[in-house]
Amino acid sequence: MNNYELMVIFTPVLSEDEFKASQKKFMDLVSDNNGQIQHNNPWGLKSLAYPIQKKTTGLYWVLEYSAPSDFNEKLKIQLLRDENVLRHMFTALDKYAVEYNAKKRSGVQTGNEKAVEA
Structure with a gap:
């Protein structure tokens, strides 16, 4: 099992329920x-950096998951078939990236930031 991060940009015309349904599907x-x-x-x-399909905004969604390496091809096919998806990007995460993401989510200071004095 490898660790991956998937970022998807959905079309901005989706309602909140449609956005959640699309997330749940994947x-x-x-x-x-x-x-x-x-x-x-x-x-x-x-906001998008440049227009995609004449749209200047998009609904962003990031998913961090573990899966077998052959699964990404299946997921890619489903993302390309979905007309609500404007763009997607897979990133393979090494153990350091997984650890960094976990610390960032829990609010633990990673050591690179300077402490703010009150």
Whole structure:
């Protein structure tokens, strides 16, 4: 099992329920293929760096998961078939990235930041 991070930009015309349904669809796909969801982070509506399909905003969603290496190809096919997905990007995470993400989520200071004095 390898660790991955998936970032998806959905079309901005989705309602809140449709956005959640799309997230659930892909999380279920990971779970059904012997994967494990580590973290789910919907960022919401953000501006795009450049227009995609004449849209200047998109609904961002980040999913951190563990899955067999051959699963990403299946997931990629489903992402390309979904007309609500504008862009997607997979990132393979090493053990240091997984540890960093866990510390960042828990609020533990990683050592690179300077403490703010009150």
